[in-house]
Amino acid sequence: MTGRRVAVLGGGRSSEHEVSLASAASVLAGLAAAGHRPFAIEIGRDGVWRRDGAEITVTPGRGLDGAEVVFPVLHGPFGEDGTVQGLLECLEVPYVGAGVLASALCMDKVLFKDLMGQAGVPQVAYRAVREEQLRADPDFVLAGLAELGRPVFVKPCRLGSSVGIVRVLEPGELRPALATAFEHDPLVIVEAGATGLEIECSVIGNHDPVASQPGEIVLTGPAGGWYDYEAKYAAGGMELVVPARIPEPIRERVRALAVSTFKRAGCSGLARVDFFVEGDEVLVNELNTMPGFTRTSVFGKLFEASGLPYAEVLDLLVHLALERFEEDHRHAY
Numbered sequence: 001m002t003g004r005r006v007a008v009l010g011g012g013r014s015s016e017h018e019v020s021l022a023s024a025a026s027v028l029a030g031l032a033a034a035g036h037r038p039f040a041i042e043i044g045r046d047g048v049w050r051r052d053g054a055e056i057t058v059t060p061g062r063g064l065d066g067a068e069v070v071f072p073v074l075h076g077p078f079g080e081d082g083t084v085q086g087l088l089e090c091l092e093v094p095y096v097g098a099g100v101l102a103s104a105l106c107m108d109k110v111l112f113k114d115l116m117g118q119a120g121v122p123q124v125a126y127r128a129v130r131e132e133q134l135r136a137d138p139d140f141v142l143a144g145l146a147e148l149g150r151p152v153f154v155k156p157c158r159l160g161s162s163v164g165i166v167r168v169l170e171p172g173e174l175r176p177a178l179a180t181a182f183e184h185d186p187l188v189i190v191e192a193g194a195t196g197l198e199i200e201c202s203v204i205g206n207h208d209p210v211a212s213q214p215g216e217i218v219l220t221g222p223a224g225g226w227y228d229y230e231a232k233y234a235a236g237g238m239e240l241v242v243p244a245r246i247p248e249p250i251r252e253r254v255r256a257l258a259v260s261t262f263k264r265a266g267c268s269g270l271a272r273v274d275f276f277v278e279g280d281e282v283l284v285n286e287l288n289t290m291p292g293f294t295r296t297s298v299f300g301k302l303f304e305a306s307g308l309p310y311a312e313v314l315d316l317l318v319h320l321a322l323e324r325f326e327e328d329h330r331h332a333y
């Protein structure tokens, strides 16, 4: 494929701003290595889009600053949740990754689990709690949550990078944990704690997505920890073991579930699907439509270990974005 002008969006309004900038820098370098002509557009914490320091103006229907493809390397709210994808649709420009609906769905932990539950996808038991519900009838809500046993994980419904998540071991910790999660989102999910290994699997493709080798997240902190913000981003906080040290049939189950989950959620381009594996039980935890994307992030490393180098992954994603755009425009509406 000839080199394309690719606008790489980085930064954004969410708490994952810095993480996104690091991912975007790697994507820029990788696209250039693959023979494309990438340029950076940085989205400030204030939401303003800038290219080389100058504010960008857009006109619906007129694309984005001459880009042939846009790569929104944005994590979390206002980037990975369908909002930016909606803007890109209005601009009439091809873009990498999931469209509006799949982005929004996968960002919403409750809706995602509800939908996967209907399809019989194995996952932990969970309850959704609205702030006003808890205020109106705390005894009823807390009694429902007690049925999940212990520990539970209390999470803002629409966030990432473990921000706002609390693991609750004792009943007395539940109310403060809920208060913490409600600082980020009026909707909170409380999940039964899963045991076992954390396994992650990358997926790439549109109609016929392909799964990477699954990898195993090994935390290097004190025993009994979980994959919190610190473990995710502190140097040496975790080690990725590829392939995951699970029996071959379980590895294949993970890969098959990663692909079927990707399809069920209506994803395109890429995703990283995360699992809990205990013995022969495989539970889907979540699907990230724009996972961390530095050269050393799990997404790329899993494909690297599966024989697809970083620059080739990026090249394929550009191709898939163009393919989806052309297909979408073949339909009458």
Ligand SMILES: Nc1ncnc2c1ncn2[C@@H]1O[C@H](COP(=O)(O)OP(=O)(O)O)[C@@H](O)[C@H]1O
Residues within 6 Å of the ligand: 124, 153, 155, 159, 160, 161, 162, 163, 165, 191, 192, 193, 194, 195, 198, 226, 227, 228, 274, 285, 286
């Ligand atoms: N139900 C659960 N059981 C056990 N560990 C959990 C559970 N939910 C979350 N965790 C831990 O918290 C981490 C972050 O949770 P996750 O739902 O993946 O949120 P995020 O979208 O912020 O990555 C997981 O990687 C895992 O270590």
Ligand SMILES: [Mg+2]
Residues within 6 Å of the ligand: 161, 274, 286
């Ligand atoms: Mg996660």
